[in-house]
Amino acid sequence: MRRRLEQAVERFEEVERQLASPELAGASDEFRRLSKEYADLQPIVQTWRALEALDDREAEARGLLDDPEMRTMAEDELDAVEQERPAHERELRRLIMPADPNDERNLYLEVRAGTGGQEAALFAGDLLRMYTRYAEGNGLRVEMLSAQPGEAGGWREAVVRVVGRGAYSKLKFESGTHRVQRVPATESQGRIHTSACTVAILPEVDDVDAVDVDPNDLRIDTFRSSGAGGQHVNTTDSAIRITHLPSGIVVECQDERSQHKNKARALALLGARLLEAEREQQRAEQASSRRLQVGSGDRSERIRTYNFPQGRITDHRIGLTVYDLENVLDGDLEALIEPLTEADQADRLAELG
Numbered sequence: 239m240r241r242r243l244e245q246a247v248e249r250f251e252e253v254e255r256q257l258a259s260p261e262l263a264g265a266s267d268e269f270r271r272l273s274k275e276y277a278d279l280q281p282i283v284q285t286w287r288a289l290e291a292l293d294d295r296e297a298e299a300r301g302l303l304d305d306p307e308m309r310t311m312a313e314d315e316l317d318a319v320e321q322e323r324p325a326h327e328r329e330l331r332r333l334i335m336p337a338d339p340n341d342e343r344n345l346y347l348e349v350r351a352g353t354g355g356q357e358a359a360l361f362a363g364d365l366l367r368m369y370t371r372y373a374e375g376n377g378l379r380v381e382m383l384s385a386q387p388g389e390a391g392g393w394r395e396a397v398v399r400v401v402g403r404g405a406y407s408k409l410k411f412e413s414g415t416h417r418v419q420r421v422p423a424t425e426s427q428g429r430i431h432t433s434a435c436t437v438a439i440l441p442e443v444d445d446v447d448a449v450d451v452d453p454n455d456l457r458i459d460t461f462r463s464s465g466a467g468g469q470h471v472n473t474t475d476s477a478i479r480i481t482h483l484p485s486g487i488v489v490e491c492q493d494e495r496s497q498h499k500n501k502a503r504a505l506a507l508l509g510a511r512l513l514e515a516e517r518e519q520q521r522a523e524q525a526s527s528r529r530l531q532v533g534s535g536d537r538s539e540r541i542r543t544y545n546f547p548q549g550r551i552t553d554h555r556i557g558l559t560v561y562d563l564e565n566v567l568d569g570d571l572e573a574l575i576e577p578l579t580e581a582d583q584a585d586r587l588a589e590l591g
Contacts, residue, residue, distance in 0.1 A: 242334060243286050250279040282333045289326050292319050331583045340441035341407035346510050347439055350395045351388065352415065354433025359388025361418045361544075362435045364567055366396050369409065371569025378402035383503060384490045390424075397489075397507070399442070406441045411578040413439045414541030421546070430547060434540070440510040451505075451512065457481040460497060478504045487511050542574075556581045 253276045256262060262269050296319045302312035349366050351358035370380050378400050385396040400409065417434045425431065460475040477492035478500040489511065491504040543552045549563045553574055560566065560573050 243282070243330075246279055246282050246334070247286060250276070250283045253279065282330070285326055285330045285333060289323070289330065292323055292326065295319050328580065331580070331587065335583055335586055338407065338410075340410070342404055343406045344399060344401045344442040345406045345409060345439055346383075346397060346442060346507055347400055347409065347412075348395070348397045348437070349393060350436045350438075351393065352434040352436055354418075354431065356388060356390040356392075356424070357418075357422045357431055358433040358435055359394050360390065360392035360422075361416075361433050362394070362396065363388070363392030364418075365416060365435055365437065366393060366398070368567050368569055368571070369400075369412070370398070372571045373400050373402075373405070373409075375569055376402070376408060378405050378408075381493065383493050383507065399503075399507075406439070408575065409439050410441075411439075411575065411582070412437050417540055417543045419543065419545045419547070438514070440507075440514045443506060443509040443513060451482070451509065455483050457483060458501070461492075476500055480504045480508055482508060482512065485512065485515065487515075553578065 253272050257269070257272055257276060262272070295315060299312040299315040299319070302308040305312075347366075347369055349362045349369075351362045354361070373380050379402055381399040381401065383397045383399055386394040388394050415434050415436050417432060419430055419432050421428055422431050457480070459479045459481075461477050461479060462475050476495055476497040477490065478497060479488065479490040480501075481488050487508065489504050489507045491500040491507065493500070493503070541553065541555055543554070544563060544567070545552070546563065548561075550559055550561045551563055551566055551574065552559045556577060558574070558577050562570070562573060566574065
């Protein structure tokens with residue numbers, strides 16, 4: 239990584255000299271190209287230089303440790319350097335990693351109750367509420383597309399669209415099986431039950447046409463929206479269900495009054511699912527060489543356990559345990575998302591050699 243950074247600094251200084259040359263016209267295509275490259279490299283170089291400055295401060299402070307009169311000041315300076323360093327290192331890792339092309343996209347979030355019956359549906363409701371609060375707290379908009387309520391509350395299945403800049407980057411590591419351990423409200427003897435839900439995070443496709451879907455492979459049904467699946471109860475058959483016959487994927491949308499709008503949203507969701515199925519196949523082929531399965535999208539993989547009696551959450555992919563269950567379920571996910579992001583960056587850096 240150090241050699242990669244040194245090359246970035248060398249290139250930055252070279253571009254800086256070229257931009258300062260009077261021979262380069264300010265309106266030329268070459269000037270615009272170099273200006274963009276300069277802007278891309280500048281935050282990397284600035285962060286790297288900030289780390290080098292910390293190294294200089296550390297060396298200077300260590301040189302004063304043997305001086306009795308300066309020792310206390312030197313120790314304070316070393317403490318300050320150690321406190322500042324992690325933030326610069328995290329920022330540098332973020333800057334030098336190749337960008338995920340999906341990071342800035344909107345996303346589809348799907349929550350489905352798994353094993354556990356009514357308790358699983360209640361937990362699916364807890365998860366959807368958690369993600370909704372997290373999204374809204376980060377300035378994102380959540381739109382319900384379809385839902386099937388549970389018999390005792392919660393959701394058997396819910397699909398929402400999360401809209402806003404960087405939505406996918408914030409939630410892309412949430413795909414997988416989420417397990418809950420708690421005493422259900424219906425349990426008279428106080429026994430702890432284990433239930434599970436699956437979560438899928440799918441980046442939104444910019445253009446449905448980008449997905450190769452043969453119209454002859456689609457079966458499109460209309461039906462009447464009812465209850466909590468939409469914002470209102472329709473009096474016309476405006477809800478849409480689309481079945482992709484080759485894959486068996488079924489999507490539906492019942493949020494809009496307009497059948498045309500529901501069809502457009504359902505087609506967009508279908509495109510996202512088909513693309514994700516292709517990506518999952520590619521990831522499965524590459525997974526054997528990866529230490530971490532962060533964000534693998536494998537929904538058979540148990541990624542996290544929510545233990546209510548102990549008030550803890552454990553993310554099994556990175557061995558992280560957080561004793562802050564109440565706040566996490568209330569939408570404060572940063573204690574989980576930030577370590578997952580750092581672990582993924584470390585893995586990708588290792589792959590880059």
